[in-house]
Amino acid sequence: MAALVRRRSLYLLLSVCPFLLGPGANGGRCGYQACPAIKPGMLNVHLVPHTHDDVGWLKTVDQYYYGGQTNTQRAGVQYILDSVITELQADPRRRFIYVEVAFFYRWWRQQSDSMKELVKQLVDEGRLEFVNGGWCMNDEATTHYSSIIDQMTLGFQFLNNTFGKCGRPRVAWHIDPFGHSREQASLFAQMGFDGFFFGRLDYQDKRNRENEREMEQVWRASVNLPEPSADLFTGVLPNGYNPPRMFCWDMLCSDEPIKDDKNLDEYNVDQIVYYFNQTAYKQATHYRTNHIIMTMGSDFHFQDANMWYKNLDKLIKYVNAAQETGSNVNVLYSTPSCYLYELNRANLTWSVKSDDFFPYADGPHEFWTGYFTSRPALKRYERLSNNFLQVCNQLEVLAAADSRSGPYGVGDSSVLRKAMAVAQHHDAVSGTEKQHVANDYAKKLARGWEQCEVLVSNALSSLSGMKQNFIFCDQLNISVCHGIEELSKFTVTLYNPLARAVNVYVRIPVNGTEYTVHDPRAGLVPNQYIRVTFDAHTGLINGIENLLKNLSLPITQSFHWYTASTGDKVSSQPSGAYIFRPKQEQPLPTAKNVKTYTVQTDLFQEVYQNFSAWCSQVVRLYKDQQFVELEWTVGPIPVGDGVGKEVISRFDTSLKTKGIFYTDSNGREILTRRRDYRPTWKLEQTEPVAGNYFPVNSRIYMKDSKMQLTVLTDRSQGGSSIKDGSLELMVHRRLLCDDNRGVGEALSEPGYDGKGLVVRGKHLVFLDTVSASAELHRLQAQAEYMAPWTVMAQGTGTAYSSRPKHIAEFSALKEELPPNVHLLTLAQWDSQSFLIRLEHQFEMGESSVYSKPITVDLANLFSTFKIISVEEMSLGFNQRKEDVSRLKWRTGPAKDSVKSASSRKDSSKHEVVLNPMEIRTFRVRIQYL
């Protein structure tokens, strides 16, 4: 019935268009069945009309949507969508893909019902296809897996709610991110994608792959999950994401149109057909099947879609017409999924890869490893915002409707959810946007915080039965907490979003030292673990000892800076927002001797080190923590001498590391790194420092046979081991040149007072045996990104009338989860259901205790509600797990070593078994108790 109604309204709307009511391109089916016909014996060229719409870069996301600020960039997404829909309507053979739901959602809200119906029909017929389908096309180097999953889920949710099954993307499409992480591929596989295409990889790697016809293969993206659950067919696009030379027909391009009237001047059909044939054959030499893909579009293309489609129509017409005179090229409108489907049907055996695509260089001396650190304050604010979003999500579930509307007003978690999704974009948290755009991302996050603060206040008062005068220290990021310093008496509420108990120290700025703390559960466990020693002469750390394990390691820790290159005789490439290019291999020390002073209390010891006017550090040992906390403050980096500086914290030891060190991938699995080496191709190293930098999202470590030195970070940073026994993390950078990758600004952040950005952050340093280290850093890393949330209140509050009694302590869980299980997500999904993700947070072999399959009883988990039904979903929450069916690929042996794991089955519906590194996603219906 619904289909009939839709057809009728379309007929009225489009009665001028004869195609629509005819047989149509494919009879109203989406998915692979909607794919265009190909010619088996020919070279089939899949033209993919597309636009790459950055969710903020030179302009803010909203500026891009409307298309103002044309002097900065001629780019308006609303025009793209308007224009494309009109052109798709005109001819059912035409195809278009759309990617960034953040924009599509803005557009959709403004459309009439009849336009919405029309767009739904285009989607149902596979003529408009969503690929990737996240809120944005996220960065892969500086993002945390928790936020990647959330932003993809948000995009999928819109697509499912709006278009149902036909809106489900089958292909992941990261055509612009600057290098590719293995965890991203693993997550994509777990989201049910059939394949993945991208544009950027190291130029040497690409050359080798072209020569060896290895542009397409299967990425085995986890060494823990059983095959093929983290296998993802992965293709390198031929030309980044641009059209081939001479075939760019956008209003932003300057290639010649197809001039096909023989009576007019400059008739060029024969040249075009000839050159297209040449281009297609050349490209085919790098690929294995008789199908090739051409990306017809680029940044913000299709604002005047007619220009593209008119020329593509002609291209198809004339190239295919030549088949009658013996040409073997067949060109067609297609989509990435239709191209992927043909690759799959070719039934070849594909090679396997299990390392990642970092770092990315687009030429000699041009390593995109600077953005691993660029805009360190935004990177921290983003990570902290995720912390708050998870707290907000959880409290929304626990306090139900009371959280959304209560004594503090109306609160809404979706504002922060959307702001976080936008912040994952590959020019957002990456730090490669213009300054005003970075400010806009921070502003959007702050608006999300405001809404979540209302929600959290409502929830806390509902759960505790106390209405309090809450004060949110939302400027703790700059060590300011207005409203507390003046008070003589205040209440501190802590909400722990982890599903297990943690011991934490909470630091609150107060006025004076005379405070008494009343704890609902008094008592601390004093402890001596770790000891740090200092050089009496230089004031630098010169050793760390683990007394319990009888380990001791001489370590010199200090801050250095690299002089940023501004281009030289070897290469004109300067250091910039994207690119790291130091002038020298040996960084300069910020100070040889530092002034120190010591503070000691019953709870902690602190040593203050003053390196320079713009660089200082507090070395802090807590009584019952097994790490050394290094709280560094760097900035404003002085550039008055005309020299850009890239500041690192470096740990030099005598550990025999043989060029090997380890970094995490998006906060999850660990990858082994080796200096001047890539696992699957022979590297010609051009930059001994920048070419050895890797993304560090949460940890970096090195080890010998006996002990391991691990550093946890509080945000994403670039890191490396430039010499054996040495680890370094880049903490801040301030530059005076643009690096010619489009942003058009030098990365010199003004900070809030305009004098240069000051950044404060933490490194947690562990020294332990190799066998015990993973347990420590896994558990601590989760406790850092999902830290207890601190809410202050003036006085002690008043009873909240609707609640019977005041509760000083509350747990949402019946009992805490075992240490290897992480409650990754607990969030409201729709009015009837909730989203729960449980994660096994250990890798195989990491821990003799925790790297084992573990069973969790979902039905018996929560104290505030009863679970009445459970449905397992795919990771992105847009399909039931049992409905997931991915294309199967035949694989050959791997070039590099790959382990394979086996899986265990659940014993009952509510008893969930988690294998190492497994995430399981559930849609549950509940009843509040």
Ligand SMILES: *[C@@H]1O[C@H](CO)[C@@H](O)[C@H](O)[C@H]1NC(C)=O
């Ligand atoms: C997807 O959309 C359908 C309706 O089109 C709905 O029934 C289903 O619950 C949605 N799935 C999720 C996970 O929201």
Ligand SMILES: *[C@@H]1O[C@H](CO)[C@@H](O)[C@H](O)[C@H]1NC(C)=O
């Ligand atoms: C297309 O190019 C191939 C390879 O260069 C060539 O063999 C073939 O003859 C060309 N076909 C036409 C119709 O020009």
Ligand SMILES: *[C@@H]1O[C@H](CO)[C@@H](O)[C@H](O)[C@H]1NC(C)=O
């Ligand atoms: C794919 O190739 C394998 C090995 O050559 C063969 O056994 C199998 O039948 C083929 N499958 C299809 C669908 O052609």
Ligand SMILES: *[C@@H]1O[C@H](CO)[C@@H](O)[C@H](O)[C@H]1NC(C)=O
């Ligand atoms: C601190 O947080 C505020 C919002 O509460 C944000 O606007 C600001 O950018 C943050 N500053 C830094 C240096 O992170």
Ligand SMILES: *[C@@H]1O[C@H](CO)[C@@H](O)[C@H](O)[C@H]1NC(C)=O
């Ligand atoms: C701190 O306390 C002193 C003495 O009670 C008072 O004079 C001062 O104003 C307070 N400072 C702030 C920032 O509240």
Ligand SMILES: *[C@@H]1O[C@H](CO)[C@@H](O)[C@H](O)[C@H]1NC(C)=O
């Ligand atoms: C501690 O280590 C040192 C040097 O490795 C060794 O000589 C000593 O016997 C060890 N002590 C204990 C109690 O194991």
Ligand SMILES: [Zn+2]
């Ligand atoms: Zn982009």
